[in-house]
Amino acid sequence: MSNVDVLSLRLGNDQYANLIGARLIDFFNGHAPWQRRLWDVGTCMLLDEVVEAVEWRAKGVLSASALSWLARDAERIIGRDPAAGDRVVKMQLRKALQARLSPGTRHVRLLQALSALIQGGYLERWRNLLNGRPSPERFARAMAAHLLDRGYSMPFLHRWSRQLFKEKVSLAELMERSIELSSRDFESFEVMLPFVSVPGAKTSLTEKNPAWRSASEVRTWLKDHAGDPKGVRQAGGFLYTFEARDHVAAAYLGAQNIDRILARSTLVSQHSSKPEPEGRIWVKGVDRAIRSPRETRNAFLKSLVSESHLYELTHSTDLDDALELLATMNTGSPGPAIASGWAAIESLFVAPTDPDDSEEGRGAVAADRVAVLVAASWPRSDLTTLSHQHRPEVPDLTSRALALASSNRERSRIVGEALLAGRGLNLRDASDQAAAARMAQLMSEPRKTLSDVEAHVASAMRRLYRQRNIVMHGGSTETLTLESTLRTCAPLVGASLDRIAHARLTDDVGALHLATKARLGIDLLSSDNPIHIVDLLE
Known part of the structure; x- marks a missing residue:
């Protein structure tokens, strides 16, 4: 070869x-x-x-x-x-x-x-x-x-x-x-932002704005440049030209302008009407509308559903407060999303009465605790997914064992043992095959692999903390890595709080104790028995 x-x-x-x-x-x-x-x-x-x-x-x-x-x-x-x-x-x-x-x-x-x-x-x-x-x-x-x-x-x-x-x-x-x-090179893209309602549309607020287009002008533009889409309810809109790498990136720049318009509108009067965007963005020459970039952030907590806690609001806890802050990472514009996301982390991962936390720095301590918790969660996540994707035409030792498994912990252990023994998995999807290769590498070098994962996540979380400080103390939302920080960190923050929510709801274990358990579990990992990677948070 x-x-x-x-x-x-x-x-x-x-x-x-x-x-x-x-x-x-x-x-x-x-x-x-x-x-x-x-x-x-x-x-x-x-x-x-x-x-x-x-x-x-x-x-x-x-x-x-x-x-x-x-x-x-x-x-x-x-x-x-x-x-x-x-x-x-x-x-x-x-x-x-x-x-x-x-x-x-x-x-x-x-x-x-x-x-x-x-x-x-x-x-x-x-x-x-x-x-x-x-x-x-x-x-x-x-x-x-x-x-x-x-x-x-x-x-x-x-x-x-x-x-x-x-x-x-x-x-x-x-x-x-x-x-x-x-x-x-960057290309120029015309981007149309239709609005369902625009208060002051026939005043100097729009008449002096070169980007403003009336309802009839928006209708004509959509017909000429966007394939005449049906069902676009609008009362006017704003047309901008952006320099971008691709048409979706240009639409995302348009989404940022929508955020700015909506943010400014809240500063006028609480009694005045607010502009309402149509919800879709159109780029010249592209027939299909484009939605907001926020849909790629994905700070999700599956445990809210699996533990039947989505609608449980009987009494508020520190976890509930953190979840409310975390929600902004999925829905808010970049600056508030960064600030609220970090607040959710620091509220759970820093011990206010521990002098060592203060000495080391609250941000660094919180970032590193998220990193170790995410690293400890990583093996079980992909092993469980692989357990559901192993589908041999003829049942084998692994599939028969999985059929009898009663929990995800047991399913992940079965898959881990199969990989450790060199028994391949029958996986059709290339993404699953790549995941199986990573899990096999993890089994062969558990501590080295998890240390590498932890370092990756720590870098991301420290970036989130730096961006938070720039937003909060520098008053800027125009940094090089603001958008990439949200893209990379939101899913990781969601994963860490998902583990916390599960531990709190099932065993009444708090974030600090769970992070300590993860730290100890990784530090005690041995190549002699790598299957313990599925039990790092147990």
Whole structure:
């Protein structure tokens, strides 16, 4: 197999290529479960984030320890990225990241230059590395994060990656198309935002606004540029031109303008009428309407239904308060969503009477506790899913055992034991096959794999905390990673609070005790009995 040209392998025909293709589809799928989503930003975005954080540190918005931690994390992550550059480039990166960073210094200029250097040819270097068969997971994560950081929307990339899988392209063609996509310039898109009602539509509020279009003008525009859609109830709308990577990304920029209009309308008078958007966004030349980007955040708690607690409001607890705050992550505009999401975390994961929590920093402590809890939850989540997808034509040892299982804990244990024994699973979906490969790797190296997962989640949660501070103390909602923070963190925050809700409702165990149990369980993991990964929260 070592003589095979890896770039000639085709999606849909070869297991190695399939794992790459399946993970790309997972990472671009806004409805993928939390354990299969992308939790990272890319290498180049990470360097730019460090540079931006230097400015916020100089303004007193971020602490010195927050900037120092980010720089160390960037050094760790980029050091493991083989496409970030050769030994000399990484030596320069370490030199800059380990220096005292402040605005206008040579070290910040060096980081900016290195970011531009790494950005150029990043995917080309990954293409050259493919014949060395890098980890499909690591490669797919790097490529997905890079394309998302370039400004492409998840729905656009999801359709794109699914089409490549359908065409069974070779890895060489996958790279060629990815490189072409990455190198495209921004395009101009006309975006129509219809409104059902617009108070003051025939006053100076709209007449002096060049973006305003009357109901008849909106109707004509939709007929001429959007396939004359039926059932669009509107009293006028706003037409904007955005520079974006794809039409969905342009529509999402339109959604941000809707949020701003609605936010401003609440500042006029509580008795005045409020504008009401139609709910859909139209892009010139695209027949299908586009919905809000919020549908990709997915901070979900399944335990509210499984434990019959969705409508239970008899008495309020700290968990109920946190859930109310968390809901804003799914529904609010980015700034409030970030602030409320973090408030939900800190309210549960910091002990107000523990001096060590205060000494280490409330944000860092809360972020790391979420990370260990999510890492401990990860194995059971995918093992349980796989247990329902194993469907051999002829019943085997695993399927017969699963038929007798009485709980998800037992089902995940059965699947884990099968993987540990080298018994394959009969899985039809490529995403499930990729998950089975990750679980098999987990069984072979439990502590190392979970430590890596924990580090990924910790990076995401610390980013959420930094963004919260920028929103709350810097008053800004225009940072580089605000949208990507919501995209990556909302599902993880939902997963952590889902575990807390389940533990509270079934065993009356609180968040701090559950995080301690997760920490101890991971620290005591042994390769001699890796099946204990399904019991980390028991």
